[in-house]
Every structure is written in C-alpha cells, then in structure tokens.
Amino acid sequence: MRARSFAIAGAILGLYGLLELLRQTGIISAYWAQIMDLSLIITISAVGLSLIYGFTGQFSLGHAAFYGVGAYTAGFVSKTLGAGAPGFVLALVAGAVAAGLVALLIGLPILRLRSDYLGIATLGFGVIIRVLLDNSHKLSPTLGGAKGMMGVPQLASFVWIFWLAVGAIWLAANLIRSSYGRACISIREDEVAADLMGVNTTALKTLAFVVGGALAGLAGALYAHRYPFLHPSTFDYLKSLDVLLVVVLGGLGSLTGTVVTAIGWVFLLEWLRAVLPSEYMDLRGVVYALVLIVLMIARPQGLLGGSSAKGGKRRATA
Amino acid sequence: MVQFIEQVINGLQLGFVYALIALGYTMVYGIIRLINFAHGDVFMIGAFVGYFGFAVWGLPWPVAILVSMAVCAVVGMAIERLAYRPLRAKGAPNIATLITAIGVSLFIEYFTSLKFVFGPNYRVVARPFAVQVFHLGPVSISSVQILVITVVLVLVAGLQYIVYRTKVGKAMRAVSHDRDAARLMGIDVDRVISYTFAIGSALAAAAGVLFALAYPQISPFMGIMPGLKAFTAAVLGGIGSIPGALLGAVLMGQAETLTAAYITTDFRDAIAFGILILVLLLRPAGLLGKAGPEKV
Amino acid sequence: MKRIAAGILAFAMFAVAGCGGAQLGTSSGTGGQSVKIGFIAPLTGDAKTYGESAKKGFDLALEQAGNKAGNFTVAVTSGDDRNDPTEGVNLATKMISQDKVSAIVGAVTSSVTIPVSEVANSSKIVMITGTATAAKVTVDDKGARKPYAFRAPFIDPFQGQVAAKFAVENLKVKTAAILYDKGNDYSIGLTEEFQKTFAAKGGTVVASLSYGKDDTDFSAIVTNVAAKKPDMIYLPDYYGKVSLIAAAIKAKGLNVPLVGADGWDSNDLDFAALAGGYFTNHYSADDPSPAVQKFVKEYEAKYKAKPDAFAALAYDATNMLLEAIKQAGSTDSEKIRTALQGLKEFPAVGGKLSFDANGNPIKAAAILQVQANKSYKFITSVQP
Numbered sequence: 001m002r003a004r005s006f007a008i009a010g011a012i013l014g015l016y017g018l019l020e021l022l023r024q025t026g027i028i029s030a031y032w033a034q035i036m037d038l039s040l041i042i043t044i045s046a047v048g049l050s051l052i053y054g055f056t057g058q059f060s061l062g063h064a065a066f067y068g069v070g071a072y073t074a075g076f077v078s079k080t081l082g083a084g085a086p087g088f089v090l091a092l093v094a095g096a097v098a099a100g101l102v103a104l105l106i107g108l109p110i111l112r113l114r115s116d117y118l119g120i121a122t123l124g125f126g127v128i129i130r131v132l133l134d135n136s137h138k139l140s141p142t143l144g145g146a147k148g149m150m151g152v153p154q155l156a157s158f159v160w161i162f163w164l165a166v167g168a169i170w171l172a173a174n175l176i177r178s179s180y181g182r183a184c185i186s187i188r189e190d191e192v193a194a195d196l197m198g199v200n201t202t203a204l205k206t207l208a209f210v211v212g213g214a215l216a217g218l219a220g221a222l223y224a225h226r227y228p229f230l231h232p233s234t235f236d237y238l239k240s241l242d243v244l245l246v247v248v249l250g251g252l253g254s255l256t257g258t259v260v261t262a263i264g265w266v267f268l269l270e271w272l273r274a275v276l277p278s279e280y281m282d283l284r285g286v287v288y289a290l291v292l293i294v295l296m297i298a299r300p301q302g303l304l305g306g307s308s309a310k311g312g313k314r315r316a317t318a
Numbered sequence: 319m320v321q322f323i324e325q326v327i328n329g330l331q332l333g334f335v336y337a338l339i340a341l342g343y344t345m346v347y348g349i350i351r352l353i354n355f356a357h358g359d360v361f362m363i364g365a366f367v368g369y370f371g372f373a374v375w376g377l378p379w380p381v382a383i384l385v386s387m388a389v390c391a392v393v394g395m396a397i398e399r400l401a402y403r404p405l406r407a408k409g410a411p412n413i414a415t416l417i418t419a420i421g422v423s424l425f426i427e428y429f430t431s432l433k434f435v436f437g438p439n440y441r442v443v444a445r446p447f448a449v450q451v452f453h454l455g456p457v458s459i460s461s462v463q464i465l466v467i468t469v470v471l472v473l474v475a476g477l478q479y480i481v482y483r484t485k486v487g488k489a490m491r492a493v494s495h496d497r498d499a500a501r502l503m504g505i506d507v508d509r510v511i512s513y514t515f516a517i518g519s520a521l522a523a524a525a526g527v528l529f530a531l532a533y534p535q536i537s538p539f540m541g542i543m544p545g546l547k548a549f550t551a552a553v554l555g556g557i558g559s560i561p562g563a564l565l566g567a568v569l570m571g572q573a574e575t576l577t578a579a580y581i582t583t584d585f586r587d588a589i590a591f592g593i594l595i596l597v598l599l600l601r602p603a604g605l606l607g608k609a610g611p612e613k614v
Numbered sequence: 615m616k617r618i619a620a621g622i623l624a625f626a627m628f629a630v631a632g633c634g635g636a637q638l639g640t641s642s643g644t645g646g647q648s649v650k651i652g653f654i655a656p657l658t659g660d661a662k663t664y665g666e667s668a669k670k671g672f673d674l675a676l677e678q679a680g681n682k683a684g685n686f687t688v689a690v691t692s693g694d695d696r697n698d699p700t701e702g703v704n705l706a707t708k709m710i711s712q713d714k715v716s717a718i719v720g721a722v723t724s725s726v727t728i729p730v731s732e733v734a735n736s737s738k739i740v741m742i743t744g745t746a747t748a749a750k751v752t753v754d755d756k757g758a759r760k761p762y763a764f765r766a767p768f769i770d771p772f773q774g775q776v777a778a779k780f781a782v783e784n785l786k787v788k789t790a791a792i793l794y795d796k797g798n799d800y801s802i803g804l805t806e807e808f809q810k811t812f813a814a815k816g817g818t819v820v821a822s823l824s825y826g827k828d829d830t831d832f833s834a835i836v837t838n839v840a841a842k843k844p845d846m847i848y849l850p851d852y853y854g855k856v857s858l859i860a861a862a863i864k865a866k867g868l869n870v871p872l873v874g875a876d877g878w879d880s881n882d883l884d885f886a887a888l889a890g891g892y893f894t895n896h897y898s899a900d901d902p903s904p905a906v907q908k909f910v911k912e913y914e915a916k917y918k919a920k921p922d923a924f925a926a927l928a929y930d931a932t933n934m935l936l937e938a939i940k941q942a943g944s945t946d947s948e949k950i951r952t953a954l955q956g957l958k959e960f961p962a963v964g965g966k967l968s969f970d971a972n973g974n975p976i977k978a979a980a981i982l983q984v985q986a987n988k989s990y991k992f993i994t995s996v997q998p
Binding site for chain 3: 321324325328329331332438439440441442444449451458460462529532533534535537539540542543544574575576578579583584586587
Binding site: 059117121123127134135241286296 | 401404410412413416422424433549587591598
C-alpha cells in the first residue's frame with residue numbers, strides 16, 4: 001500500500017516535471033497549454049459532480065451554477081485586492097467557500113427531494129443563479145451584470161492548476177475510500193436501506209453536495225484567473241449538461257472514468273475543430289445528443305462504469 | 319383597474335397556452351413517472367408544422383392546427399417507441415430515462431436547426447388573419463386572445479371526454495393508477511403508454527400553433543422556456559392531475575404577467591423557478607395532487 | 615491494480631494529447647511573401663446568422679483583393695467561436711501561438727470579442743472586429759486603450775445619441791418609452807445613451823422597461839407602455855425581439871413611431887409590423903457612393919442576396935486591415951498596427967473612415983425607414 005502510494009506520487013511528480021518542461025521549451029504551444037489547463041479545470045468541476053451524482057446518487061442539473069458562483073466570487077475578490085499571490089490564494093479560497101456555502105444553503109432543503117424532482121429543482125436553481133448574475137451589477141458595478149466582467153488578473157499558471165487538480169482528485173479519492181464515502185455509496189444504492197442501517201443520510205448527502213459544489217467553485221475560480229472575461233452565458237444550463245455528460249460517460253461511481261473522460265472530452269472537442277470542415281460543424285450538436293441517447297440505452301451504467309464500482313445493477317424504481 | 323383587467327387577460331392567454339403543454343407533461347408523468355424533457359421540443363415542431371400549414375401550404379388555420387396535431391402525435395409515439403421503451407424494457411433507473419429525455423430534447427433542437435430541416439434562424443410568422451382589437455367598454459381585447467382561449471377550451475373539453483368517457487381513457491387511468499394490476503387485467507400497457515404520448519404531443523402541437531399565432535416568431539430553440547414553465551405549472555397544480563395542470567398553468571400565466579406588469583421584469587424567470595422550488599419543497603404533491611405513498 | 619493501470623492510461627493520454635497537439639503546430643511560419651490572417655466568427659450556435667453574414671463580407675473582400683495585401687499573398691485560417699467566450703479565447707490563442715497569424719479579423723458579438731481583444735492585445739497582435747459595438751472591445755476595464763484592438767462599426771453610445779437627436783429634432787416628439795433586453799449589453803448600452811441625450815434635449819422618458827432574452831410574451835409590458843401614452847417607442851434590440859414586440863404593439867392598437875438601431879437590419883425583420891419605423895444604421899444600400907454601389911452589386915452577384923450590416927462591416931474591417939498591411943509593407947504586427955491607426959479617410963462602405971484615439975471609427979450614421987415591401991428608405995445621415 002505504502003509503496004504504491006509512493007509510486008503514484010512519483011509518477012505524478014514526474015508527469016508534472018515533463019509537462020512543465022515541454023511547456024517551458026515551447027514544444028507544447030501556448031494554445032495546447034491553454035486547452036490542457038481548461039481540461040484540468042473541467043476535471044476539477046467534474047470530480048465535484050462525480051461526488052454528488054456518481055457516488056451519492058443525487059441528480060443535479062445545476063452544477064454550472066456553482067462553477068459560476070466560484071468564478072464571480074473569486075474574480076471579485078481578486079479584482080478588489082489587486083494582482084499578487086496572496087490575493088490570488090484568497091480569491092481561490094473565497095470562490096470555493098462561496099460555492100460550498102451556496103451548496104449548503106440550497107442543499108439542506110432540496111436534497112430531501114427524490115431523484116428526478118431534485119434534477120428539476122437544481123435546474124431551476126441554475127436558472128435563478130443565471131438571472132442573478134445577469135443583474136449582478138446592481139449589487140456591485142465590478143461584477144458587470146449582463147455586460148460581463150473583465151479585468152480579473154490572469155494569475156492561474158500551470159503549477160496552480162495542475163496541483164489543485166491533483167489535490168481535488170486526491171481529496172475525492174480519499175473521501176470515497178473513507179467510511180463517509182462508503183455510506184454515500186450506500187445512499188446511492190438504496191437510500192431507505194441506508195437510513196435503516198443507521199446512516200445519517202441527510203448529513204451525508206449534504207456533505208457530498210457541499211464538497212462537490214466547492215470543487216466546482218474552485219474550478220470556476222481558476223477559470224476566472226485563466227480566461228480574461230466572465231459572462232453569465234458561460235455558466236448556464238447547457239454548461240451543466242456538459243459536465244453531466246462527462247460524469248455519465250465516465251461511468252457513475254468511477255472516479256478514474258470521470259477524470260479520463262473530462263480530459264478526453266475537452267481534447268476531443270478541440271480535435272474535432274481541427275478535423276471537421278466548418279460546413280459540418282453543425283453536426284456536432286446532433287452527434288453529441290445521439291451519443292448521449294445511444295449510450296443511455298445501450299449502457300445505462302456509463303461507458304467506463306462497472307470497473308471500480310458495483311453500480312451496474314441498480315434498483316429499478318419505475 | 320382597466321389596465322389590471324387587460325393584464326389579467328394577457329395572463330390568461332399565456333396561461334392557456336401553458337395549460338396545453340402542461341397536460342402532456344402531467345399525463346406522461348402520471349403514467350410512467352418520467353419528466354419528458356423532449357415535450358417542449360414537440361411543441362416547437364408543432365409550431366413549425368402549423369406555420370408551414372397556413373403560411374406555406376396555404377391551409378386554413380384550423381386545418382393547419384389539425385395537421386400539426388396529427389404530425390406531432392406520430393412524433394411523440396416515435397420518441398416513446400425508439401428512446402423510452404427500450405429503457406423501460408430493461409428496467410433502467412428513472413434517471414437513465416431522464417438523461418435520455420434530455421438527449422432526445424437536444425437531438426431535436428440541433429437536428430431541426432440544421433439547414434435542410436428548419437434552419438437556425440428565427441422566422442417571423444405572418445398571421446393568416448388580420449388582428450382586430452375589440453373594445454368592451456374601456457377594456458380592449460384582441461381577436462388573437464379570443465382565439466387562443468376558445469381553442470384551448472375546446473381541446474380541454476375534448477381531452478376530458480377521452481379520459482373519462484372512452485375505453486382508452488379508462489385504460490389510461492387504470493395504468494396510471496397501478497401498472498402491474500392493469501397488465502394483469504389484460505390491458506396492453508405499452509399501447510396505452512403510446513396513446514398517452516400521442517394525445518399529449520397532439521395537445522403540445524396545438525399549443526405550438528397557438529403560440530406562433532399569439533407571439534408570431536418561431537425558432538428551433540423556442541420550446542425550452544415554455545416547456546420548463548409548463549412543467550412548473552404541472553408541478554404546481556399537482557403532477558399527474560389534469561385539472562391540476564390547468565389550474566397550475568393559469569396561475570403561472572397570471573404570476574408571470576402580473577410580476578412583469580407590476581413588480582419587475584428583471585427577475586421574471588427567477589420568480590417562475592423560485593415558485594417551482596418552493597412548491598416542490600412545501601407541497602410536493604401540488605395544489606390538487608394526491609399525496610402518494612411515495613417517499614419524497 | 616486495475617485502478618493504477620487506468621490512472622497511468624489517463625496520464626499517458628494526457629501527455630500524448632498535449633504533445634501530439636504540439637507537433638501539429640510547428641509547420642507554420644511567416645516566411646516569404648505571405649501574410650497570415652485569422653478570422654473568428656460564430657458559425658454555429660445562437661449567433662450563427664451574424665457569423666455567416668460576417669464571413670460572406672470577409673470572403674468577398676479577400677476575393678476582390680485577389681487574396682493579396684500589397685505584395686503579400688493572404689493565407690486565411692478561420693474558426694468557429696459558437697458565440698462562447700471560452701471558445702473565443704481558445705481560438706485566438708490557437709491562431710496566435712500556433713498558426714502565427716499577423717492579424718485577426720473578428721469576432722462578431724461583443725461578449726466574444728472582448729476576451730479575444732484581451733488575448734490579441736496581450737500578445738501584441740492586431741485585431742479588428744467588424745461588428746462588436748461594446749465600448750470595452752477597444753478599452754480595458756479602467757478605460758485605457760488596448761493599442762492593438764480596432765473596430766469598424768460605431769460604438770453603442772453613438773447610436774443611442776443619434777437616435778435621440780433624430781427623435782427630438784426630426785420627429786418632434788416630447789415623450790418616449792424604451793423597451794430593452796436587460797441581458798444584452800448592446801441593448802443596455804443604447805438605452806443608457808438614448809436616455810441621457812433625450813433628456814438633455816428636453817424630452818421625457820416616461821417608461822423604461824426591460825425584458826429577458828428568452829421572453830416571447832410582451833403583452834404585459836406593452837399594456838403598461840400603452841397606459842403611459844408615449845409619443846414614440848425606442849426599441850434597441852436585434853430584429854428577432856423587435857419583430858415580436860412590434861407585433862405586440864400592433865395587437866394592442868398602439869400607433870406611435872418606433873425607433874431602433876442597427877440590430878433591425880435583417881431580411882427576417884417583421885416588415886409588416888414595423889413598417890414606418892426608423893432605425894440608425896451603418897450604411898444604406900441606396901447610398902450612391904461608389905464604394906457602396908460596388909459592394910452591393912458584387913455581393914448580390916456572389917451570394918444572390920442583399921448584404922446586411924454584418925456583412926458590410928466585416929467587409930470594411932477586412933479591407934482596412936488589407937490596406938494597412940499594404941501600407942506597412944510588412945507582416946510585423948507592430949507596423950500593421952501603426953499603419954491601421956494612421957489610415958485617413960479610407961473609402962469604406964460605412965463612409966470615409968479614420969480611427970480615433972480609442973480605435974473606433976469616426977463616421978456618420980444613416981437613418982433608414984422600414985417599408986412594408988421589405989425594403990428600407992434612406993431618410994438622412996447624422997454626423998457625429
């Protein structure tokens with residue numbers, strides 16, 4: 001066990017060194033470096049949703065709202081404090097904490113709801129956040145409202161993004177392996193039975209929701225410091241579907257699947273841009289939808305699901 | 319006061335269109351416990367077919383509504399047959415079906431916005447009749463509003479007849495009450511579900527045509543918001559309940575119009591979804607729904 | 615064990631993806647007598663129609679120039695931003711770091727052009743947009759100029775001023791109502807400026823009401839507007855929303871002049887509902903100037919359709935950039951920037967153009983009137 005941990009840590013350190021070297025020498029161009037950073041940011045957010053939905057079974061259609069709360073909060077803090085490492089760190093913390101708090105406030109009441117109703121409630125929550133962001137200039141002109149927010153210092157370098165992504169995955173992996181994580185999985189498998197076995201389902205569902213929301217907030221905070229313009233449209237319902245698709249494709253209850261799919265997904269979209277002639281770009285949306293439908297019908301447990309979870313046979317409730 | 323009455327009429331027009339969409343949601347949910355996300359897109363297809371009917375093929379508008387209803391009934395049955403039934407046969411969890419429904423919704427939106435289908439642009443709908451404004455004393459009411467309200471009342475009466483006076487309706491009620499028992503009684507459950515989709519989709523199609531007449535502009539993405547709001551209406555009234563859907567839709571129409579008129583338009587959508595979350599939390603069975611034995 | 619294997623697979627994939635991508639980009643360069651230009655526009659998504667028009671204008675300008683800018687052959691790399699700010703940044707980064715473009719034409723909407731201009735400016739690459747009208751495209755958050763960002767259209771505030779001036783001086787109205795989209799920076803910018811100028815000229819804004827981008831039911835706010843009995847209604851939004859609002863105004867039986875902005879310019883406008891309305895625009899197809907006539911004629915010959923303002927402005931932006939490259943006689947971004955800033959009275963479709971200190975064009979606005987037979991009538995032109 002111990003040797004394995006060291007091996008993994010060594011491999012990650014080596015990977016980081018290699019990538020940083022390739023980036024510094026320009027073998028990985030600024031463009032692919034940007035895409036790499038984006039894929040890691042999406043990974044952090046997807047790991048958050050994986051905790052909420054993949055492991056605890058709480059269906060959420062409003063994940064982009066937490067991402068947006070994190071991005072705007074961090075952007076606001078960073079802009080107010082000015083460029084500099086302390087401000088940046090504080091902004092990241094603020095982004096994650098704000099998203100976690102919002103998750104706590106919204107999660108406490110709505111996590112009582114059953115699966116599909118919960119989905120609708122989180123969808124509604126996402127729309128509400130979007131409307132609030134559109135009107136955010138009334139709270140503070142810095143937030144920009146529908147005109148968007150610019151001027152956030154671009155401080156999120158690869159070293160931050162990479163190690164925070166590693167940290168997020170490490171946190172999630174440990175959480176899942178802990179007794180809390182086991183209890184979360186039992187909620188997903190059968191909430192009534194878990195309750196009867198003495199699992200405090202409300203507390204654990206809320207825990208997963210808050211941690212997952214905070215991770216999305218952290219991802220948003222990084223986004224705000226890597227992309228120079230924040231606009232409410234970046235955080236709407238369709239963006240929630242993107243992350244959901246990643247988690248579902250990766251397989252519910254598979255952290256590895258989520259990480260691989262999140263990275264692969266971002267690179268795949270960029271690769272499609274390079275190979276698809278522009279007159280076929282329209283088909284991207286159609287293909288995207290078809291993949292989702294066919295996958296759900298053929299393998300409801302997800303593309304890579306079943307490798308590290310026993311989530312294949314789930315109780316039919318309908 | 320005059321202005322208030324006019325605003326209430328505006329709200330009725332909107333609410334009645336929502337009602338037709340909400341009926342489809344509520345019937346489908348009642349029978350297979352599925353939030354049919356693609357329902358708003360069937361509504362959109364209905365609007366386009368109706369538009370082609372009276373603007374391109376030159377049909378009289380009542381005929382265009384009927385054609386659109388027929389087309390969408392087939393579309394609705396096809397969606398159920400191709401996307402939802404395979405999952406039901408496998409006993410897949412609710413969420414898998416819900417995600418599939420989201421996929422179907424996205425598919426319809428992106429597919430119809432391809433150039434050789436409907437195309438991505440907004441289309442302006444030229445109304446097949448001139449709008450007249452009638453004055454009842456100081457209150458003005460337009461011919462479109464009268465038309466919308468009348469057609470919806472006729473269709474709802476028709477639905478009431480089907481559900482309570484025909485064999486199909488009786489079977490639908492039986493399946494929605496207890497699917498297994500209904501099957502044991504010799505009811506072909508799959509066929510009843512198929513009929514339910516057909517009827518719900520036909521109503522959504524009619525709503526689409528009326529929507530296009532009342533708010534004369536259509537596009538492949540027009541179904542999303544009315545769909546979500548009609549769903550909210552169905553939940554508000556008590557999902558699974560037909561009178562509930564009507565009541566919920568009328569209330570939603572009024573809430574939206576009156577907030578826009580007297581409070582603010584800035585938070586219009588936020589208010590609609592705020593209502594949704596509150597209803598889900600405080601009275602998940604809705605205003606007229608029966609609280610089931612299901613754990614919520 | 616399986617988990618480790620999968621993890622290593624993930625990392626390997628990641629590294630290969632990064633490096634594989636890197637190799638794709640090493641073949642380009644600015645050697646010899648060619649210059650590389652990037653073109654960014656929404657070719658899919660909700661702003662697709664604008665992107666397509668802009669691309670037609672861009673293509674036509676290049677074709678007329680024989681794909682040449684002075685002695686340089688122009689190589690184009692174009693991309694779709696889906697009207698998504700994230701995609702816009704990725705694309706601009708790609709074009710600059712990988713395709714090594716000397717300049718970028720685009721993007722089309724303000725919410726994508728603002729981040730693109732940030733990327734271009736920090737990499738010191740010239741960017742000129744045909745259509746993005748928000749003030750912050752060429753100045754940063756604190757109002758300082760981004761020296762490498764330019765645009766061809768006049769900015770939002772100017773159109774609002776012109777409309778207010780026209781309303782008071784030509785239409786002789788005393789009161790106005792405004793309906794605008796609170797989620798659209800373009801609509802908000804015009805509204806603010808119209809309000810200010812209209813009040814300064816002695817008019818009263820009796821109602822200023824907002825709606826959201828997904829709204830289709832305007833009966834409630836139109837009923838409210840009708841109760842205020844304004845002399846005119848200002849509708850600063852794109853043709854889609856404006857058509858719906860105009861239909862609601864008509865259904866209400868409200869008969870006052872409607873005034874709007876360049877967003878009205880579209881073949882898909884509801885001409886029946888808006889007939890008689892006025893709007894400010896960048897150019898008029900009826901303008902007898904040779905630049906306009908040449909453009910309109912060749913555009914119609916090539917695309918079998920009348921050019922809209924998006925096409926005209928992208929055409930202007932492209933031509934100005936080509937001229938600047940020619941004058942600079944270099945593919946060096948710094949020299950192109952100096953030449954572009956120094957252009958004087960460039961004969962464009964939108965009038966004789968020069969740039970002010972903020973990279974915005976100094977030019978007149980045309981006032982057009984909507985006709986029921988699907989055309990526009992040129993009324994007057996208003997100088998800045």
